[in-house]
Amino acid sequence: KQEVTQIPAALSVPEGENLVLNCSFTDSAIYNLQWFRQDPGKGLTSLLLIQSSQREQTSGRLNASLDKSSGRSTLYIAASQPGDSATYLCAVLTQGGSEKLVFGKGTKLTVNP
Amino acid sequence: DAGITQSPRYKITETGRQVTLMCHQTWSHSYMFWYRQDLGHGLRLIYYSAAADITDKGEVPDGYVVSRSKTENFPLTLESATRSQTSVYFCASKETGGQPQHFGDGTRLSIL
Numbered sequence: 001k002q003e004v005t006q007i008p009a010a011l012s013v014p015e016g017e018n019l020v021l022n023c024s025f026t027d028s029a030i031y032n033l034q035w036f037r038q039d040p041g042k043g044l045t046s047l048l049l050i051q052s053s054q055r056e057q058t059s060g061r062l063n064a065s066l067d068k069s070s071g072r073s074t075l076y077i078a079a080s081q082p083g084d085s086a087t088y089l090c091a092v093l094t095q096g097g098s099e100k101l102v103f104g105k106g107t108k109l110t111v112n113p
Numbered sequence: 114d115a116g117i118t119q120s121p122r123y124k125i126t127e128t129g130r131q132v133t134l135m136c137h138q139t140w141s142h143s144y145m146f147w148y149r150q151d152l153g154h155g156l157r158l159i160y161y162s163a164a165a166d167i168t169d170k171g172e173v174p175d176g177y178v179v180s181r182s183k184t185e186n187f188p189l190t191l192e193s194a195t196r197s198q199t200s201v202y203f204c205a206s207k208e209t210g211g212q213p214q215h216f217g218d219g220t221r222l223s224i225l
Contacts, residue, residue: 031211032211034213034214036216041219042218042219043203043216043217043218043219044203044205044216045216046213046214046215046216049211049212049213051211089155089156091156091214093211099144099146099161099163099207100146100158100161100171101146101158101214103155103156104155105153105154105155106155
């Protein structure tokens with residue numbers, strides 16, 4: 001059974017810092033991995049999706065990497081801003097014909113002005 | 114506007130009542146999903162649907178019923194609500210293949 005872990009559970013940084021959020025998964029036979037952002041009281045916003053054949057994806061100040069063999073992904077946020085404060089979730093889609101995502105419990109990020 | 118809409122946004126009901134949460138998407142995505150989000154458990158899949166008239170159980174399906182007579186709608190029914198079903202419910206949709214899932218804003222359901 002696929003399990004997804006995100007460490008740390010919470011992170012507080014000063015504005016302007018570059019930071020890395022971590023995601024690990026137990027079954028390396030994944031189809032893709034998706035990073036989401038969730039603001040309080042809101043739904044999930046898709047940030048980046050990395051296919052199993054890819055090593056990284058970039059969108060603006062965000063860069064997500066994938067090391068499938070070691071079961072790890074990182075989300076790099078450059079020059080963090082207070083508006084980046086949110087909970088970040090990673091989710092994996094495991095190979096096997098099912099479209100079911102398995103989610104980590106998220107990292108709550110606070111960027112202090 | 115195109116997107117995925119959930120209704121109601123907030124609902125309070127009593128144990129034993131039947132309640133239906135609505136989900137509507139305008140993209141004509143094949144797949145639709147229902148999740149619940151609880152502190153300590155994260156997001157858990159309740160049911161999903163690959164197409165109209167095709168549904169399947171997720172991780173926590175007990176106590177819930179779904180239907181999908183039209184591609185764009187995927188209602189979730191709690192036939193006899195229990196306090197343990199107090200949660201935030203999210204609907205999501207995606208196209209086939211390696212496409213991202215897109216989420217609605219959620220329904221916060223409280224069962225007294």
